[in-house]
Amino acid sequence: MKTVLVTGAAGFIGSNVSQTLLEEGYRVIGVDNFDDTYNPQFKEKQIAPFLNNPNFVLERVDIRDLPALTAVFEAEKPSYVVHLAAKADTRDAVQNPRLYISVNIDGTLNVLELCKEFAVANLIIASSSSVYGNSPNVPWREDENADRPLSPYGATKRAVEHLAHTYHHNFGMNIVCLRYFNVYGENNRPGMVPYMWTEKLLKGEEIEISGDGSRKRDYTYIGDIVRGTILAMEKPLGFEVINLGNHTPASLNELLAVFEKVIGTKAKVKSRPSHGASVEVTYADVSKAKELLGWEPHTSLEDGIIRLVAWFRSNRLEKS
Template identity: 45%
Template structure:
């Protein structure tokens, strides 16, 4: 299988690349190396793949439809995994136009490039943020998801709807995967677990928003990658699927787990809740289990331990963010 992977140098993309290459697939990695976080970290993440025979790196933007069509045709791609996005709920509140341009216009450009290149298989990265503050808990894929709380959430729901349109009009086989707070080695520096760990180890205060009662379903990156690969192999029709972790925990509980793993108490700077943040996320995984055989295997406690071990070995030589 020859797969065009957008956002290939990112956190999830680099982990997925390793698994796909190990399984014998050809990966055409596309990334624009934007400055949402240090591009050097992205280049470092894909360095092990550059000289491999079944890997090609293309530097480019998903909004460049002509480039996308050229790549799809040149490398005879048969499947697309679309991870590239302008990420972050809070970032999207400050830069809504950029978020929507990349995540919606970029997805449309990709779909059009696929159409003209006759590529009809797509796995699309969506987000649990599409559920907003849904009253239906755990979150199920048949929720209308029509109450986004941020431009980021709206952009991801819009991308899902665009993909459905191309499924309906042109027969695309699509799986929209709603990721639930992915973490693990090489997690983006601004995300909670990475940032809390860095500041705690550096003896600096960590900032928490709200009262610590917000809950999240955290998903270890290897489970997320497994979900993506399962979706690739079960593409057919149109699917919306939750790809989440084993359970949800509160923000206060998360900090406690990090404290335990690091062996140090956190200094906490409490701040008011932030606009756009959901009160909770909780994944109903029954549809993903039935449709693609997805079962997460890494608990949050085990995953935090793995992340801290990696961080101590690898990241302490890098700047603390």
């Protein structure tokens, strides 16, 4: 049985990745500090189903705490590391850049150092579509210029990609940086539009739409992201940066139409100004993921929203 250390295991993507890894017969070491970017009780709930699983170990550790993180690597000697722990709010990052640099860059440096020291066979790092900034050359390929992010969050993700490459170059480590695009679904992070709209629409409350609703996002279902992440983990590639996105951007207005159809309600909508760190469109070219990982997104926006709404109804209604 191989051991996978998942950082950020209690979070949105981390809890879904951990669940599938356990189902597929891996031993999972979940590292998370239950950071308060959003309600830590949600994270406790997301991790709860694994706590009785003998193949799961939870370590309440901050990735910036090198001695504590070293002790986890020392005790568990993971074969693979899936590094998802991060501060991940683009707008918040504009106000709190130091915190983002500390967690996302210094924390990742600790992970890189320990993967080197403990000869981890493959390290997967969560990067983001936000590295592409407002580049007009959509769909974005991985070789597109990614040196003009709009938020310090995107800058930290780009810096981490560069740092990771140096560890591959100097120490021969296998590292894949996955640029995730607008992930949504079960255990969704609360600050994201699909979550906020699900909550408001189910409660019959007014939703806010940014600008004229024309901004497009490549909303990608969590199940597809989990599959791509595990495929990358199981296939050491040297060093690669790979997009994981739906390759089918939808505007906010189009997303709203899907929600109205799925929930069977007409939304009350209020317009609000767009944030300066918001890009016009995110749109992944996924041919590299197909070529290197045999991965393609399978889940349509409507099918994914059906699952998100069903999950929200049974897990968050009356509880948030």
